Amino acid sequence: KLWKPEPALMTAIHIWSGRTIIIGSILHGMLHSSRWVMQGESLFGIMLPPKQCWTNAAIYQPQCRSFLTQCSCYDHFRNFTGLIAMVGLVVIAGTSIDIVRRKMYALFYLLHITATPITIVCIFMHWNRSILYAAPGFLYYLAVTMPAWIERFRQRPVSIVTVNVLPGSSHTGNFIRLAMEASPSALQKMRPGFFLYLRLPHISKVSHPFSVVHVPGRPCLEILFRTRGHFTRSAESVLATPGPGRPPVYCHGYYGSDLLGAARRHATITVIAAGIGITPYLTLLAYLADYDGNSKATDQALRKVVVHWVCRDVTLIDFCCREYFEYLSKTNSPISIDIIIHNTSKSAVQDDEEGLASEPSVDMPRCFMQPPSSSMDCDAEVGSSTPPENLHSQKIEGVPFSPTLLNAEMWGHHISLILLLWTGLLMVYYGYRHVQTNTSIKERALIPILVVLWGLILFLVGNLCSDPPFFCSSQIKGKSPVREGPLLHENMDESKCPEGESVTPTGQHGVSIQHTVGRPSIERLLESLQLPEKTSCPGLFLCAPAAFLHDVHAGVRRETGKVAIYEESFLI
Template identity: 25%
Template structure:
């Protein structure tokens, strides 16, 4: 007998009626449960008598009588995400083409159309590239890519998986369109004078470099906007978007400085102007001079704002260096915000058409960030997110584990693998910091994050989490959480490989706890011939010097038995790199947990994240986001045509206040509407009871006994872990060039730069796909 569920009840009757004789008796029972985003979904439980496997996910129902007989229904989720992917790619291609042609008036439209359609169609409950992967795999079989002896394996079209080549992405999406535009404009102005060097149109060429800089910034805020729907549809992580932002920013800085220096040379050597001519006269600072730009004031303000923009470019470049970001993140963050704000105002005042050039960035960034900031403000008013547990891990050099309660209307149906949240603790710092999140299989109502005290923020946070208002109660700080961030199909990429190798350094193991939990569940459905699960071997290398940290995670998260990885060869190597592993840290007693002061509310993810399994659920979020994007673009167009004074510079900045106010109003409206919808209402007692019964139906399949006695030494760890093939080794691993180069291998690595480079060097043959977990926000 098989049991499972589907949210496609209309298809169940067809299967039951058409396959009654083949599949025996089929009966259904309607049930209710909750999705990731708080939506209320109707599920139908199937009980069959002669079916070997009944498997489902949010968009697929798979009924299998034997390995050759598969009935599949409701594949809508795959189609929706595939269509979203195609639309997002097409919009970016059209945008790049318009940049290359210099069409600054219409280059925003393709991005607006794509965001509206993608926010409606996209669902995070399935892999957006699942159809594409199956198609690529079948094509590669035709060309012999799967053959172990095939020489075609080295060709690019035979390779799949791994993080995208962001250098190639930057060249295709940023460098080539801007280069085409630059060559076209400069050559066009030179051709007007028959390329005569003595008659070079210096002013026109200087302005061309300024326009190149403007185009480089036209969409450079799109990939770093919070909860970017375009990144989700493309399957890109925000850190990949950050690479595009940085690359575009450097082009904008270089070409912008060339523009400024070129004009300075024109003033000094051609027009013979003096230094003080840069500054406007006293009469220009009057209201008439700023708004109407009478006399020569407009040109003088253009000169002054140009100098200010150049200084801001230099300030942004210096304070954004990797060394400063890594060691002085708070300083970098504050400087980035201050210089960016000054640069934005300066650019708008410097050039009247600049608001049209920057419209993609302004529209998308305001539409994405204002709702997130509004939700953060509401969370702050409610004293932040509720902390349910704090563990200061002994013997771990200051590691702290924090548990945050999820709202009862949320349920962790999806893996948190590849996900992280940004947290802000106003008592310590107003700066947002990213942290990887994971969950315990036995505790689906909480998410956890672990950090080591390495910087000013984490040290202060650890100290604040230890602050007690009495001898028996901890006064928890206000923690504002913005999440989830990250890619949605990281798990599907992992199960698409025959061999998965995980390499983690220290606390980096937290990035893969959710992956391991999900793989345990995924192996139970490998009986289906069409199942995407292809893993045959799973190898983990954990390099850690903190014996207390090893003990904590082995006792609570890494307790696996052989039967939990069905049909998968599982090996785990823990490399103890401490100078002495004599078991002293294991003799440390765990301190009793103190009671936490009850403050804050359960965590609710970003309310406009969308991604619901049912299309109608996305209508509200897509409508709100479309109102934000199209409304902001309309405001920009209106202000440019009707409010801006051609000579006055101050009126050019009014548009920023207008789109900020509009975004705040629409975000508040959407926030209220979504919380009034049925899938954001409180569960009734009957619904909660049905949900608990729904969980119990799967208890025999999904749950395992994870109890493990406390371990007191490294030797005991070795004895207890023989059943699940966990080996404890002393010293650093000795990776060789062929360590990860088995065919169809996915290598997931998280750790310091030296470890990343070591693993990267071992994957040079191209047989393995490498996935890195790192944060450079």
């Protein structure tokens, strides 16, 4: 948070550092195993401690075949903890594969939160000095995650004011829109690119990540997702059923990167999204179009936005046109925003092939042709053409969503964080010098366990002090509780633009929407990146299936020059 790293970059570092550790651990284990085999030892015998070592390790001396083999009970336990650590790393790696993570997210999450601490403790027990090398990362991880752990057990359900069900195709499934009440602090801190973790205890104990949509002026946050896996299909059957008794909904966040800051680094950006992948950019477009009249146009680098949205669900296109794109037409934006919707539905393509696409079709969405919604209330019927049976306005009781204390600027959290980092380092060093020994295993697990317990106490106190019912204040003095709008001229970051290159405005101001039929070519999607030589720093924002992204990346290498690519993903 202090250095504001890009989450996509941090995710890539996390993935590759994890792969490096796993490969190194496997090689480490294989080399030692080959040495034992060459010395004539049994791998099971040297890795599994004998029964007597569990009950009487102080005086029992195991027997090995070779005098070169280290064969005490300590050596057996050291090998055993190394084996468990390596197995844990392999389990973590196997469940992190894309198909497992996306198809069985609950399995991926549960194995991660159980295998990771066991693996870390076994690594600490395996080698005496490992805790010294791992202490900074270990303490930092505890410091940034413990507040969220504690608050999760203390949080109350959020208030859901509207549930929409949008019928999709048989290939994609239906689409669900949840509108939840939001506190002033949540609206103030909301930024494009943020996402929440949604938890429905009646369905699963595991929280699932979803992009957040917010249109300036609406006192609510929205989650728009596709029903595909077990969790989302179960959520549809539970939440979209009208009547009392619907289960509570829990959310915690915000997480993710600020797409608005990334967009401001470039004179021109191109957004390519497929299907429900448009969700992260709905808020970005709304914030870019919500121009603050007090800002000077010369203070802003961004002048042109081109959006290519490839989608085959007419219902989703129509809904987004009415509920999100319609808002853009009522703003006074100094930025030229061109939205090109590529309708790839089977019926639209067939009509185009038969020469009927030029005639108005009742199935084709028409942006800006329906009257604007008269109310900006979250519980208002959103869109006049939404079938009544697909809109459930009965409220799910709860409290307005507020950001977790991990992401809020609470002094209690910062004091707890600093205390844990420094006292944790002191505890680790003291334990290494005075508690651990070179020939003992159990004491090595004691220090990390004590650090975790100490961190829980610190952050529990900090969490309680940050709540309004307690004596400590939960609001930062001098900050407005209401968001004034996305001030595009603030915190301008030009570090990614080459020095001396122009950021000349391109195109006309305003919002335009164009409908096309059929899947566009990669060259068509990237043509807006072919800029004059004096206009630099184009940005490319992507959210699409892996195969589509591969084609786009290949097209960028083939068709364009230097382009900054921002790829949305829920790998985090």
